[in-house]
Amino acid sequence: MKKLVTFLALTLSCVGFSTYSVLDTFIVVKNQRSVDINSNISFSFDNPSIYLPSSSSSASSSNGSSTSEPSSSQNSSSNNPVQPNYYEDLTPEERAALFTDEVVYDDDVYSDQDIYIRIHRLRDEADTTNYYVADIRLKSLQYFKTALAKNTFGQNIEERTSDISKANNGILAINGDYYGAQEKGYVLRNGFVLRESARSKAEDLAIYSNGTFEVFKEADKSLRSVAESGAWQVFSFGPGLIVNNEIVVTPDQEVDNKSMATNQRTAIGIISPLHYIFMVSDGRTKESYGFKLYEVAQIMKDWHCYIAYNLDGGGSSTMYFHNHLVNKPVQPTGWGANETIQQRKISDIVYIGK
Amino acid sequence: MTLFISENKKAFFRSMWIYAGATVFTAIFGIVYEHFSLGVYSLSMQLAWLYPLLLGTGICAIFAFVPIKYLPGFLPFYIYNFGVAIWTLRSVFIGVIEIYGTTNDLMVIIYTVLGILATVSSLCLYGYGLYIKSKGNLPSK
Numbered sequence: 001m002k003k004l005v006t007f008l009a010l011t012l013s014c015v016g017f018s019t020y021s022v023l024d025t026f027i028v029v030k031n032q033r034s035v036d037i038n039s040n041i042s043f044s045f046d047n048p049s050i051y052l053p054s055s056s057s058s059a060s061s062s063n064g065s066s067t068s069e070p071s072s073s074q075n076s077s078s079n080n081p082v083q084p085n086y087y088e089d090l091t092p093e094e095r096a097a098l099f100t101d102e103v104v105y106d107d108d109v110y111s112d113q114d115i116y117i118r119i120h121r122l123r124d125e126a127d128t129t130n131y132y133v134a135d136i137r138l139k140s141l142q143y144f145k146t147a148l149a150k151n152t153f154g155q156n157i158e159e160r161t162s163d164i165s166k167a168n169n170g171i172l173a174i175n176g177d178y179y180g181a182q183e184k185g186y187v188l189r190n191g192f193v194l195r196e197s198a199r200s201k202a203e204d205l206a207i208y209s210n211g212t213f214e215v216f217k218e219a220d221k222s223l224r225s226v227a228e229s230g231a232w233q234v235f236s237f238g239p240g241l242i243v244n245n246e247i248v249v250t251p252d253q254e255v256d257n258k259s260m261a262t263n264q265r266t267a268i269g270i271i272s273p274l275h276y277i278f279m280v281s282d283g284r285t286k287e288s289y290g291f292k293l294y295e296v297a298q299i300m301k302d303w304h305c306y307i308a309y310n311l312d313g314g315g316s317s318t319m320y321f322h323n324h325l326v327n328k329p330v331q332p333t334g335w336g337a338n339e340t341i342q343q344r345k346i347s348d349i350v351y352i353g354k
Numbered sequence: 355m356t357l358f359i360s361e362n363k364k365a366f367f368r369s370m371w372i373y374a375g376a377t378v379f380t381a382i383f384g385i386v387y388e389h390f391s392l393g394v395y396s397l398s399m400q401l402a403w404l405y406p407l408l409l410g411t412g413i414c415a416i417f418a419f420v421p422i423k424y425l426p427g428f429l430p431f432y433i434y435n436f437g438v439a440i441w442t443l444r445s446v447f448i449g450v451i452e453i454y455g456t457t458n459d460l461m462v463i464i465y466t467v468l469g470i471l472a473t474v475s476s477l478c479l480y481g482y483g484l485y486i487k488s489k490g491n492l493p494s495k
Binding site: 024182 | 439
């Protein structure tokens with residue numbers, strides 16, 4: 001009897017503790033803070049007017065379709081004081097023609113007075129993977145925003161990309177860094193400092209008030225110092241794909257060196273201040289294998305990004321444009337059954353909106 | 355006071371096979387879990403079966419086959435089993451959170467502390483039993 005009671009007590013302790021640890025990790029909401037990062041924004045933007053068209057134009061949004069395709073030429077602009085080697089293919093007049101007085105949009109294009117977005121649906125040269133590139137031009141960084149699931153900061157608070165985007169009137173949205181899956185790692189969104197605890201090996205992306213990007217290691221800088229330097233957004237996922245025009249990932253490098261080589265991917269890059277690239281690829285299906293990090297870096301390089309950064313990928317990778325899904329965020333079953341298009345619930349999105 | 359010393363090797367022989375089964379189960383669980391993990395892998399998940407194999411089957415085999423005069427009684431042995439279970443679950447848990455891409459440092463610390471407490475206390479109880487036995491206060495059974 002004594003043995004039985006001891007055995008049962010220890011067994012129940014094991015089962016109970018294991019169950020609690022799983023619930024604590026995946027279900028229990030932790031570190032919850034009600035911070036509406038999309039209201040009461042009092043951020044000072046250094047509008048880099050040197051990059052902007054002098055005035056908006058009534059030209060049709062389709063005018064920019066051919067000019068924004070990637071080119072192999074490597075023109076450099078002499079009027080960029082931040083990054084002299086960035087690629088910019090349009091004159092200020094041509095850029096001005098992209099913005100329209102009235103809202104113009106279809107399945108792949110959006111344009112208004114301040115925002116121009118064009119979605120390119122592409123397939124890689126090896127004919128293995130579908131990917132989607134959003135070419136984004138803004139008149140102000142204030143339209144480059146982030147949002148949290150349920151407008152609440154915390155772990156295990158999740159929503160689909162489309163739902164977060166709709167709740168915030170997003171025009172174009174991609175998944176963010178899924179900060180809620182981590183206990184540590186800098187989180188700064190729309191100018192709000194939300195989490196300052198550093199992950200020792202994390203490589204972050206800061207987007208500054210003048211529209212520029214910087215890739216840095218959390219071990220090298222405090223979030224407070226980055227915020228004081230004028231950071232508008234900070235993402236903690238990585239790694240950086242391109243820094244100062246150089247691809248900085250190796251051909252076999254993976255996220256934490258634990259992921260499969262080919263995968264769905266989400267990346268963001270900068271061509272010039274207020275000219276950005278969002279890239280999302282499909283993966284893990286027979287139709288679309290997915291990319292290695294190095295292949296993503298090469299694509300971003302082809303689009304002339306001088307800095308590019310990897311965000312959360314895999315089942316999280318989602319691009320949502322004007323009330324429809326652009327990519328196919330499949331969640332394979334693992335038994336070889338047909339995959340279903342289904343968005344994963346995530347912590348945060350990056351979006352373009354007003 | 356028969357809690358600490360046992361000379362019944364059958365119990366350890368039986369436990370050895372139970373641990374062998376647990377080793378196989380843990381290995382299969384790890385393989386199946388990683389099959390569904392979409393290419394993300396974790397060393398902790400892959401090697402979790404080593405705990406029941408080495409700390410379970412191995413130790414039980416020593417007590418079952420090596421001529422050791424005084425064997426642990428049920429209390430230290432049960433607590434030791436609890437420790438092995440905690441170490442195995444800790445490894446599986448770390449594997450699960452690594453594959454998911456998340457962290458839970460507090461839980462990992464608690465698993466570690468529980469594992470150390472269980473293992474050390476079982477050894478202490480066994481040592482205490484041996485000590486009492488050496489003093490001649492504990493009748494053998």
